[in-house]
Amino acid sequence: MTEDQLLGPRAHGEPCGSAVLKAVAEDFQVDEVLDIPLSGEGEHLWLWVEKRNLNTEEAAKRIARAAGVPLKMISYAGLKDRQALTRQWFSLHLPGKSDPDLAAAESDGLAILKRARHQRKLQRGAHSANGFRLRLTELHGEHAALDERLERIKASGVPNYFGLQRFGYEGSNLHGARHFAAKGELPEQRNMRSRLLSAGRSYLFNRVLAERVGDGSWDQARIGDLLAFTDSRSFFPAGPDECDDPRLTILDLHPTGPLWGMEGSPAGDEIQALENAVAETEPAVVNWLAQAGMKHERRILRLPIGGLSWHYPEPDILQLEFVLPTGCFATAVVRELVSLAGQTDI
Structure with missing residues (x-):
C-alpha cells in the first residue's frame, strides 16, 4: 500500500x-521524557538505556537474559524505533535480590547510562513526552x-496521523488485520495480536483524519466534535461555546477522532455521521475490534509541536x-x- x-x-x-x-x-534520536522522581530504594531496578539500531522488545530480552530473570519481569513505558539512536527507561522487578551484573547486555548497540531503585515498576505510557x-x-x-x-508548522501543528511504522512494510500489519477480521479470529500470539489490532484501529483513525484534512476542519472544532486537551485521555462534547474556546487557538485543546472498539462513535451530528461512514468502509475490521474487547477511545486530530x-x-x-x-x-x-x-x- x-x-x-x-x-x-x-x-x-x-x-x-x-x-x-x-x-x-x-540521524533519528529520541529521548523519553519521564517526570517520575526515583526514590533510590525498593524492589524495582530502573535503567536509563541508550540503544542503537535495536528495538525496545529486543533490548528487553537482552536485559532479561543478562539479569537471569523472566522477560515478564522487565517493564518499559513505550516502544521506540529500531533504526534510530534512542534513550528510554526500563525497570526490572527484583524482589529480595541485589542489583545483577548486566555487562552481558551492554554490547552491540546497548549501553546502560543510569541505574536507580524505586518502589514501583515502570508502567506502560508513564512517560509524558518524547524529545x-x-x-x-x-x-x-x-x-x-x-x-x-x-514557522507555519510551529504555529499551527500538523495532522496527527499514525505513521507508516504502525502498518508494517507495505502495509503488512493492516493486511494481517483484514485477514483475521475476515475470518473472525484473533492471532494466538500476543505480540502479533496487539500489533494487528493496533494497525486496524490506526488505519480507521487515519481515514477519518484524512477526511477532516480534506475538508479543512482537522484543526477546527465543530458542533458535535469531542474535544480533548493535548495530554488528556478524557474528552467532552463541543457546543457553540466550546467551538469558540480560546484554548483551541493556542493549540492546547483539539478536536478528536475515533479509536474504534465495542461502542459506536459517541460524537454528535455531522461528526458522528462522518465517523460512521468511514467505519462502514471496513465493517469486518470494526466488528473484529469489538470482538477483541477493544474500548472506544479518542485521539487528538491536531498534533502540536513543542519547542520546535x-x-x-x-x-x-x-x-x-x-x-x-x-x-x-x-x-x-x-x-x-x-x-x-x-x-x-x-
Missing part, C-alpha cells in the same frame, strides 16, 4: 523539497521556503529538534515539510 493510502492528504501543501532521514541511526533530534540529509529545497513552512527549533549545519543538512506527546509520530512532522527520498516505510 502507498503512503497516501495509509495516511492521507497533507495539510500545509506540497513538500518544500526532498531529503533522506535515517541514513545512520544518529526528538532529527537530521535530514541530502536536502534539496530552498531554505527560505523550508523556514516559512517550519532548526538550523542548517551544512547547506544540504537540516537539523530539527522538538517534543511530541506520547504515541505521536515524528514522521508526521517531517511529512509536512519534505518528501523522503527512497524511503516508504520508516
Whole structure:
C-alpha cells in the first residue's frame, strides 16, 4: 500500500523539497521524557538505556537474559524505533535480590547510562513526552521556503496521523488485520495480536483524519466534535461555546477522532455521521475490534509541536529538534515539510 493510502492528504501543501532521514541511526534520536522522581530504594531496578539500531522488545530480552530473570519481569513505558539512536527507561522487578551484573547486555548497540531503585515498576505510557533530534540529509529545497513552512508548522501543528511504522512494510500489519477480521479470529500470539489490532484501529483513525484534512476542519472544532486537551485521555462534547474556546487557538485543546472498539462513535451530528461512514468502509475490521474487547477511545486530530527549533549545519543538512506527546509520530512532522527520498516505510 502507498503512503497516501495509509495516511492521507497533507495539510500545509506540497513538500518544500526532498531529503533522506535515517541514513545512520544518529540521524533519528529520541529521548523519553519521564517526570517520575526515583526514590533510590525498593524492589524495582530502573535503567536509563541508550540503544542503537535495536528495538525496545529486543533490548528487553537482552536485559532479561543478562539479569537471569523472566522477560515478564522487565517493564518499559513505550516502544521506540529500531533504526534510530534512542534513550528510554526500563525497570526490572527484583524482589529480595541485589542489583545483577548486566555487562552481558551492554554490547552491540546497548549501553546502560543510569541505574536507580524505586518502589514501583515502570508502567506502560508513564512517560509524558518524547524529545526528538532529527537530521535530514541530502536536502534539496530552498531554505527560505523550508523556514516559512517550519514557522507555519510551529504555529499551527500538523495532522496527527499514525505513521507508516504502525502498518508494517507495505502495509503488512493492516493486511494481517483484514485477514483475521475476515475470518473472525484473533492471532494466538500476543505480540502479533496487539500489533494487528493496533494497525486496524490506526488505519480507521487515519481515514477519518484524512477526511477532516480534506475538508479543512482537522484543526477546527465543530458542533458535535469531542474535544480533548493535548495530554488528556478524557474528552467532552463541543457546543457553540466550546467551538469558540480560546484554548483551541493556542493549540492546547483539539478536536478528536475515533479509536474504534465495542461502542459506536459517541460524537454528535455531522461528526458522528462522518465517523460512521468511514467505519462502514471496513465493517469486518470494526466488528473484529469489538470482538477483541477493544474500548472506544479518542485521539487528538491536531498534533502540536513543542519547542520546535532548526538550523542548517551544512547547506544540504537540516537539523530539527522538538517534543511530541506520547504515541505521536515524528514522521508526521517531517511529512509536512519534505518528501523522503527512497524511503516508504520508516
